[in-house]
Amino acid sequence: MKSWNNYLLKSKMFIVFSAVSLFIVMLTCIIFYYKNVSDIKNQTLSLSDTITRQFSRTFELYMQDVEKLSVSIIGDPIIQQSLIDHYRVTDSVAQNEIELTINKRLFTHLQPRPQLQSIYIFTTDDIAYFVSKGGGPKVSFKLREENWYEKRLEMPGIKFLLQPVTTESTGGEHEAKVISFVRNINRIPYRDVLAYMKININVNVFKDMLVNSDSNEIERNMRAFIITDEGSVIYDDRNELTGSEDSGIDLSIFQGSGQSGELIWNGENYLYTMSKSSYTKWNTLILIPSEFLLKKQQHTAYILILVGLLAMGLIAFVSYTLSYQITLPLRNLMKKMARVEQGDLSQRMEVAGNNEFSRLSRIYNRMLDSITRLIGEVYTSKLAEKNAQISALQAQINPHFLYNTLNIMKSISRVRGIEEVAEMAESLAELFKYSMKNLQRPIPLRDEMDHISHYMNIQQHRFGSRFEFSMDVPEALQDASILKLTVQPLIENAIVHGLGKVKSGGRIVIAVRRLGDDLIIEVSDNGCGIEEERLHMLRKRIMGIQAADVLEEDGLGIGLSNIALRIKLFHGVKYGAELISANGRGTTVRLTFPYERFVKVKGEAG
Structure with a gap:
């Protein structure tokens, strides 16, 4: 069909x-x-x-x-x-x-x-x-x-x-x-x-009382009776049942309060109207066959x-x-x-008037003009594309050059016995290596946690014992699939914005758990927290309601909104980021992913 x-x-x-x-x-x-x-x-x-x-x-x-x-x-x-x-x-x-x-x-x-x-x-x-x-x-x-x-x-x-x-x-x-x-x-x-x-009255007196008009269809088709409550027929206008003891009509209509309705008589349907005389106690009944109405x-x-x-x-x-x-x-x-x-790009529509089809024709003609113009510009765009490719290759050289240089610094530091510099160089090299490839592809949670370990290694050399860092990640969830660089920026925000002014006793905790079909990752700190007004604006930014230039340019709102946007674009609007904070009581950022085990794509580098 x-x-x-x-x-x-x-x-x-x-x-x-x-x-x-x-x-x-x-x-x-x-x-x-x-x-x-x-x-x-x-x-x-x-x-x-x-x-x-x-x-x-x-x-x-x-x-x-x-x-x-x-x-x-x-x-x-x-x-x-x-x-x-x-x-x-x-x-x-x-x-x-x-x-x-x-x-x-x-x-x-x-x-x-x-x-x-x-x-x-x-x-x-x-x-x-x-x-x-x-x-x-x-x-x-x-x-x-x-x-x-x-x-x-x-x-x-x-x-x-x-x-x-x-x-x-x-x-x-x-x-x-x-x-x-x-x-x-x-x-x-x-x-x-x-x-x-005893006065005997001829029943023909009723004929003079009931004069039917041949011009009226109802009167031509109706039947007229005078009947006692017991069913005796006093008068039948067709003189068929006059004097009969049983009219065949349901006597219950004479006992009820209804004055009209429908009944079945002799196997046929009729409409009826009835009037009981308070003087004679007899019932006047008019029947109209339903066939007439049909x-x-x-x-x-x-x-x-x-x-x-x-x-x-x-x-x-x-x-x-x-x-x-x-x-x-x-x-x-x-x-x-x-x-x-x-x-054949010479085909043009004739335009007449200002209705919908005329407007569509004008748009069609302008579209062909644009196509013709763009065809003339295509060769210039190809040249610009080649130049862009060359620039991109040059942009890739710089990170690789920096990564190789850090590895050389690590080797020299270990040869000369400067172990701290070697560890920092190695961690920084791993950070660059992790950040350079496959940003939009899912990774196992284990890789993101390793990346955070390298990052915290550098930060602890920098801040010493000003704060403690701990991770609560069940082994069963280490192979869960997440997006790269969605958790580490939260650690950075916690250090810079949450614990920036803390001299000692700071604490950063990563907690991972599974809730039904969802994977929940929470990054918490016990820092200064966020004021209520600014927290409200940050939440609006995370939900995409407020523009970036509304917030102060300290990177917190931009980083969180970018992470939330990446999660929503990749997994859907059901998932994303949630910000929980109170002034002076610390901050918690909760990320929600769909729980999926990471599957390595064939041919993908490790």
Whole structure:
């Protein structure tokens, strides 16, 4: 597979522009889609809730009107007197007259109301007075055969009872589904029960209350129910379940506090809104199939996909054109540079304007001018290089000459018996020999310690017993790898700066230890120490924060910073030097190296 770095800049720009733009378009479409779906769902539930509440309220008002009708029947003085007479007379002729009178009054109340199917009055002695529309026969004959009879004892505390759907004949083969409104007929003004009244209401009354608009998609697709808490269907707008004892709907929705949500009915998903009537205690339920919402969501998705494809096409075209225009000058520059690579230095870019490519072209042209000029100067530089080599050879002669002279002085001193001069000459010769070669190559710690011994041999001849010197170097660490001339300058600093003013009792200690993967070398003295302000500046210099000219020119800060810099450059910023001191309490310099055993390079001189 082709590596990303191998793609042309034009291809990279096109891919990146297209990918980023596509991501933004897709993210925007997804957010818009889910926002739109949420809005559709909320709007649907809001409209459904409005329809539910209106339907429930309309039914309440109708039932309140029926209650008013019942009150007017109860308060009818003719019916009141006729019922009183019913219990007094025993003559059958008189009873017939009472029945005719009651039926006539009931028919007067029934006739103006089209959705009332029939009215019954049951006396406590099992006589039923009855009027019906359409000539339907009497269905109920005795009070004790009524399904609501057992609840009559509760009626004194309740204004009325509403009974679920039953079937009543309207004459011939036709039947009507009715709900029943039942209440007591009390004797006025004594409040004792004279009889019970049942008003049958045709369920078709609900059709007039719920008028669906064909122009509204929600109303065309919704299902409307009136259901009791026990699950009996009072009304189904499609007349499929009206009168059914089991609607198949989860009855828990009528017990909870939620007025809307989602449910599964007959294996399909629906949104529902529900309103419980505080007057009738029945539940008005509106169901909207989720499939209806899915169709709307699909319509939105098709529009978003179309918009997304158009946006992607436009973005791809713009990205390709833009990347081509941006990389065209670069391709021209690459062609010019390829010819320069073959030796044609006359290739120049045309410069127009002051944009980035124009500036790059000017830099390219100046670069070629510089190359042409440098080619003319190369022969002169070769001559200067030869002269420098000669000077370097001469500079190497002087140390070697001095080293050889010291060896001659050592030999003469020993021949003539001047042993101290011979030892100093030998130590000084070893110092020069150690310092002349391989400054940047690692050495074993043993060599650096030997070099320090030679140095201290000379210093002890110079200072006598003014200070003591000791080394604590475990034999196991003698072959550890360090950089040359990183420890000896610290000894020199300790003598010059730490013990310079000490007349006796001075002490210099070298301590080496291993700490994990690190090699720690500490050089300590018990000299005058360093003042806090100067110590702060020295530490900044060691860390490379402060310039050399900020410190006094006594060599201490320069030497330490050079050692720290060499260690960091060779081993990394984790390693280096640390300065610890207090005024009048001496000074300790701690060097940190990675612990590695020294391995001699093949062919390297010893």
